[in-house]
Amino acid sequence: MEKPIDHYWQLRLEHLKTALEKNNFEVYLASRPEDTARIVTEAILPVIKPASMSWGGSRTFVECGLYRQLRTMEGVRVLDTYDTTISDTEKMERRRQALLVDVFFTSTNAVTESGHLVNLDMIGNRIAALTFGPKFVVVLIGRNKIVPDLENAWDRIKNYAAPVNTMRLEKKTPCQATSFCQDCSSPDRICNTWTITEKAFPKNRVKIILINADLGF
Numbered sequence: 001m002e003k004p005i006d007h008y009w010q011l012r013l014e015h016l017k018t019a020l021e022k023n024n025f026e027v028y029l030a031s032r033p034e035d036t037a038r039i040v041t042e043a044i045l046p047v048i049k050p051a052s053m054s055w056g057g058s059r060t061f062v063e064c065g066l067y068r069q070l071r072t073m074e075g076v077r078v079l080d081t082y083d084t085t086i087s088d089t090e091k092m093e094r095r096r097q098a099l100l101v102d103v104f105f106t107s108t109n110a111v112t113e114s115g116h117l118v119n120l121d122m123i124g125n126r127i128a129a130l131t132f133g134p135k136f137v138v139v140l141i142g143r144n145k146i147v148p149d150l151e152n153a154w155d156r157i158k159n160y161a162a163p164v165n166t167m168r169l170e171k172k173t174p175c176q177a178t179s180f181c182q183d184c185s186s187p188d189r190i191c192n193t194w195t196i197t198e199k200a201f202p203k204n205r206v207k208i209i210l211i212n213a214d215l216g217f
Helices: 004-022 034-048 059-063 066-070 088-100 125-131 150-169 174-178
Strands: 026-030 052-055 077-079 103-107 110-112 117-121 136-142 193-197 206-211
Touching: 004 026, 004 206, 026 034, 034 066, 034 103, 034 136, 034 206, 052 066, 052 088, 059 066, 059 103, 059 136, 077 088, 088 125, 103 125, 110 150, 117 125, 117 150, 125 136, 125 193, 150 174
Parallel strands: 026 206, 052 077, 052 103, 103 136, 136 206
Antiparallel strands: 110 117, 117 193
């Protein structure tokens, strides 16, 4: 068999797709990262016809090429929260306004095999949008985010995703030096608000693309 690892993960993703669909998520499978943009532009956006869009912090969103493609999309009001030319005040205001867009793009810190999304945020704009506000949310998930259960999700986030993000963002936290969660009280702490999304409501409001590649943190 050619590419047995990809085949293994394809089977895993198909099982996860079934679990997520039972929880009222709309799910797509992407065999490669580059297929993600095609799914978004050809299968999702033509149906929901958004007039506005924005996104939360997500390396997966960037690595798939979606940020590059969508930030200049014609006919849609784009709130670019990644724009480095604006002030911190304006950036925060865009994050607030992004909670009212037609479609919001993000990832998840972990997804369990039973089809639950688990997230931990610093500011809360990403998980706020996932929970309520935007008409639709598109969640991009690389295969590396899959965990067996909630306990493993919490461990993955606290002892991998969060430390790596503090390193990327150059936050002054203990985990940046140790690579392990110290349950700190640092002013730069990024671990402030947890959410567990067990089911999508209304049904299909949250659309998930499972990607057969290791993406994001």
